[in-house]
Amino acid sequence: MTRDGGPADRWAVAVADDGSARYCPLTREGAAAAEPRTAPDVAGALRAAPPATRWVWRSTAEVAPPATGVHVARCHDVEAAEAVLLGHEGAFGEPRGLPAAFARLRGLPVPADRPAAAPGEGQPSLFEGAGLFGGAGRPGLPPGTDPLGALLEVYGGQLRRTAATRHPGRLTLLLAAESAGMLVAAEMDAAGLPWRADVHLALLDELLGPAPPGGLEPRRLTELAAEVSAAFGFRVRPDLPAQVLAAFRKAGFPVRSTRSWELRQLDHPAVAPLLEYKRLYRVHTAHGRAWLRSWVHEGRFRARYVPGGAASGRWTTNGGGALQIPRVVRRAVRADPGWRLVVADAAQLEPRVLAAVSGDPALAEVAGQDGDLYAALSRRLFAGDRERAKLAVLGAVYGQTSGEGLRHLAELRARYPLAVRYVDDAAEAGERGRLVRTHLGRTCPPADAGAGDAGSADAFPESGEAPAGRGAAARARGRFTRNFVVQGSAAEWALLMLAALRRSLAGTPAELVFFQHDEVIVHCPAEQADAVSEAVRAAGEAAGRLAFGPSPVRFPFTVAVVESYADAKG
DNA sequence: TGGACCGGCGCC
């Protein structure tokens, strides 16, 4: 996936407005190695090159590989790469589109990116991108520019920018992984997750009562709301936190919020129906009949994955909430008759990643076995108390600041100083406003690039103050960057794992249908399930070696072969 | 009327 055997195994293709495609093989430096040719459509271009070709293109979404019917082994998605490179260069606000990248190279005014396609349709509206050079509804290249030429110019520039970094090999790997992720995402979007609407509807009937006509509130919710009101002695709408809060206070319970964990501790008859109401209300609003109508068609739930959608490199989705499928509705995710779902969950991924990236030999030794990492850790450090071991690790990764966890963390620090120092350093860098990168080089956006006043660390310059003396915003920033290096490096492992798995499933009937941070689902014929399970395990180990180099750390999966997603333990 | 924000909760 990352080894380019020779110059001619990279080709480039540019899609014109009329759907035709200009393409050519490339030299090592990314220049045209032969006179470009034109095919009437993308598929024609893709068929012209050898099967193992790495295709360089503007964006995977534009080429839409699944729609061409041609298997693409590898690609370099220029716009995805541009986003990573801009981040690495500290230019987070810059547009990442090909026209913008081209303009930066040429010193021209930089056009804004094309807005994301409206949900449901891929076509930008007539008005979008009507600014600079905005030809046929999208921000374009300067008039008269050859799209393939511009693509190659930007690509060549990316190769040079990558080579100029401190760890060009790592960044090259990250760009390849990100592009592989774009391919996987496009294919999973097209395949969809097998989803039985009939099972889902039966489940809703069971939980909420039969569907009331006209979109009224499900019967069970109405009943529970009545129970809540009865318990208080006056009408309370359970879906209005302010009302619930007032009701509890009136009853003599000084609660601060209506969060479930807080209500659970109260001794009041309204609590039980209220908690049940919250649980069912959530199912109703987030994964009820309306969701089913919007998102499940022809037996598949088609999400729209956004690789790298989160700052850490984790994926997000656009609508449908594919990464938040509640456990209760997983019953509706069912393999086709005669097929199975291979549900594979990377076991204790984040501590394993921490062991690998930090190079802590003692922790690597613990992570060098396939068994439960927390149990193994607890045998060495916490007298066999797995929960304490887990709390200590999570405290290190998330930035524990108080309580039991903090003491456990201190013990962890004493025994595994390199591992804990790795995340402590990331936290300190964040607090001081310095750059923080993942193992392969994905760079943490600055504090002010995201949510509101998350707090620019610059507001708290190194003043010699103890960390406790710095602002709360700086400490929050430290927790963010502390977690970023682990979560982000784990996301890189996951990308490489996906890429390896995709490659080993190519040409078989098996299809990757789901990915969620550290978990994949492959849908395959029953007789293929064992081979797929093995392929997943192999992909995990390969990803570990590729991402982190030689290391004793193992990356095992918990694998379940099931007919329903609900039957995988999770 | 629509956007921004919030409380709350689902997943990792």
Next chain:
DNA sequence: AAAGGGCGCCGGTCCA
């Protein structure tokens, strides 16, 4: 006194 990171989505409220 409280003190864990990342997301998306819902329905609500507030406000222009």
